[in-house]
């Protein structure tokens with residue numbers, strides 16, 4: 001199998017300023033005074049957390065707990081203060097002490113044990129729930145349903161949901177934070193369960209009655225304002241302790257994150273992804289790597305961690321039982337490959353460190369392996385030259401055609417890119433300025449329906465400067481406020497014009513008739529047509545179309561399953577070349593249809609098309625068998641090429657329960673001028689391998705990849 005990756009000139013100006021310098025080196029360096037101060041949280045490589053339960057003061061062995069996390073070489077631990085149940089002798093009203101706390105200072109003991117071992121301590125709080133006595137004393141703190149009733153927690157009806165627009169967040173939580181500052185030597189503060197993940201809140205309390213209707217764009221504005229306001233407030237409280245302290249919160253949710261990630265990225269020091277793992281459902285294997293791409297798109301090289309749940313994620317879940325070791329390991333692999341720091345998360349310390357102790361040793365081995373190779377995981381920049389636009393607004397507000405789900409567009413495009421072995425980054429829709437796009441020769445817009453006039457203008461300027469674009473379906477058919485346009489915002493760029501409303505499928509979807517040969521049709525012989533897509537926007541005829549629409553017809557009965565109209569002049573694709581710029585527009589929801597139908601023609605057509613727009617000189621190519629995901633970074637030590645082996649029966653469903661090795665992967669990589677490779681080491685196999693070239697271009701073959709391999713290139 002021969003597959004090419006996208007091009008990169010390795011001359012990017014978009015260099016990420018992610019410098020990791022061990023503290024000891026700084027202290028002893030003669031030049032330490034001249035070096036820019038690197039905040040401690042940017043030097044973190046590993047994080048650990050035993051998520052404390054109410055019972056832990058009675059059962060957790062604090063010394064064993066601290067020894068365990070120190071043995072994983074973590075840089076920080078999260079210790080529960082909470083807000084739902086206090087783990088210390090609080091004086092804040094309605095901060096209820098846990099049943100097993102007694103007169104102990106459990107938080108203080110844990111904090112002291114961690115500090116004794118040189119670990120940073122993050123105080124963890126949960127502002128999302130409180131008890132009935134608080135509802136009676138402070139009815140204004142709580143979420144209300146449309147009838148005005150306080151909203152119970154769905155699992156434990158003794159708890160009620162608080163509202164983020166109330167004084168719970170500006171009085172109660174700050175009181176706890178300041179109490180912690182007054183009592184303990186903490187290094188940062190974290191809130192779990194706020195901001196909410198995946199869906200915006202819908203509340204009818206007295207405060208929220210003054211807000212726009214939940215679920216609207218106007219509501220989102222207020223939500224973002226409030227989120228940034230609270231974030232800055234909590235950060236300022238954290239800094240009252242010492243200036244190096246900071247606040248961060250629960251994020252994650254992939255592309256469908258609630259807060260505007262670019263705005264939040266300006267104030268967020270640590271992107272904590274609560275993206276703990278898959279269950280038995282059909283979540284694809286790459287969920288964690290996708291999350292890493294989101295962080296990279298918005299974080300400008302700041303700290304990002306992905307919380308990996310050692311516990312049994314999914315439905316039903318078992319919070320206190322270990323999941324499949326291989327599944328957990330693949331999540332760690334994806335965390336590292338995509339540029340985040342791994343975070344091992346276990347729940348509760350029954351019987352010392354848990355009744356189920358199977359989750360202790362595998363993470364210790366993995367984290368210690370990683371610690372031997374830290375300089376290769378300190379990334380300076382991605383060397384991908386293909387950008388995939390992540391339309392956060394589209395994922396939150398766009399209503400796709402009936403019967404379809406927004407995530408299917410990205411799942412389909414993601415799988416297509418992996419199968420085609422493309423090297424790519426995500427690019428956020430709010431980061432399309434020339435300096436954001438300078439490293440990319442092409443951008444892919446998977447049904448990026450919502451785009452502002454300014455964003456369209458930025459894409460137009462990108463094309464005028466020689467950049468290439470591939471877009472699908474309703475891309476640019478809505479403004480950034482989700483208002484439909486009469487024609488595409490990018491109509492002039494692609495040379496297209498809307499000629500009707502979205503056409504769906506009853507029975508047999510439309511076909512794409514081959515009108516003339518083109519590199520995007522490589523591999524299609526002995527056929528006059530290929531599949532179209534499930535939904536399409538009719539567009540006006542163009543000169544010299546490559547594919548035209550054969551309208552759909554019934555699938556049953558077969559007697560009637562033939563085209564009523566065998567030929568039209570409606571384009572099924574529009575292909576243009578404007579100077580250096582190559583442009584492809586698909587009127588169909590081709591990536592989503594590929595995902596739903598599994599049709600290999602659609603994957604091939606998309607891959608050929610992406611390859612054509614991306615250009616002929618990829619920065620890295622990896623040839624070999626198997627379905628892999630790849631990342632390539634410039635690192636502290638040189639370069640690193642990461643290969644995740646997804647060739648596994650659990651790729652699309654369920655947990656990984658075993659690994660299936662793939663054979664030789666031949667890597668060819670362009671090197672920037674002046675960089676010379678002196679050694680190639682496989683970090684998983686912990687062995688050096690031979691290579692050809694070394695300046696200009698380098699070639700080597702990774703003989704075998706079990707679940708994950710990293711080829712570390714040492715540069716002179």
Ligand SMILES: [Zn+2]
Pocket residue numbers: 142143144163164165203204205206207208
């Ligand atoms: Zn409310």
